[in-house]
Amino acid sequence: MHTTSKFWEWFKDNNKAYTFLNFVDEEAKEKLLNDFLEQLHKYCDKIYFEIGGYPDEDQELIITAEGDKDYFHQVEELVNAAPKIDGWTFIAFKPPMPDNFKSKWDDLELNTEDMWFLPLSNDKTQDLGIRVCFNNQDLIKGNKTLTPLLYKMLDTIAGEKSFALDIHYIDTDLLPDYPNEEGMYPILELPNYIEWHKSQATKSST
Structure with missing residues (x-):
């Protein structure tokens, strides 16, 4: 099992590729997302992520337990350990959506x-x-x-x-x-x- 620092070391080395997720073809995008999930699951295989953002704005990385309270601690521990990386915002748990849908x-x-x-x-x-x-x-x-x-x-x-x-x-x-x-x-x-x-x-x- 990876520690939080191992995960963030990997992300520091690879985050640039995730800034351009919407500009690569589907096959490359799927590989990037699978690689990310593999690294995340080395830390905890019960948590997941959402990633994205608009060009010229900070990209958001949301770490989620998909509502499973048993793994809220792991989500908070990972996000609390996040380093400062230019162009990225790290969020623990899916935030509320204020608009109608x-x-x-x-x-x-x-x-x-x-x-x-x-x-x-x-x-x-x-x-x-x-x-x-x-x-x-x-x-x-x-x-x-x-x-x-x-x-x-x-x-x-x-x-x-x-x-x-x-x-x-x-x-x-x-x-x-x-x-x-x-x-x-x-x-x-x-x-x-x-x-x-x-x-x-x-x-x-x-």
Whole structure:
């Protein structure tokens, strides 16, 4: 097993090739990505990466455990050990996505513009749950792909670490006619609500 320093030594020697990923042919790109994953898995074979960026801007390297809390420590340890390399930004965990998006799984497509959530709090534990509501009854009744697609989207909306650690319960329901009057929020407000909920929990425990 490689140490963090072994991985970063390799990346220091090879990072230039990854700056031009979008300018090489598919075969060369695939080889570069496979080489990267091989080196990363010498450190920990349960973590993964996303890499990219725009020309003339810093390239981003995101190290992710794909939501598996058992390997969050390895992600943080690796990113915390990252050296400063010109033209690169290193990020632990997939960050939240602030903009609306659509996501599809088999024949099911969800759009964040049509999704709202109702906070569900547990007074005893202060754990946060959410009820995600849709305006289509057929989405909720017996659709086997709803749960995996919803979890994938919530991971994207809240960010990998927050989704794994801050949300303890999720269910679904039909969207009421006036969701804001029912105490609901548009789904993209979830990260802000999580931060607010955590600040309230901190206040009540001090």
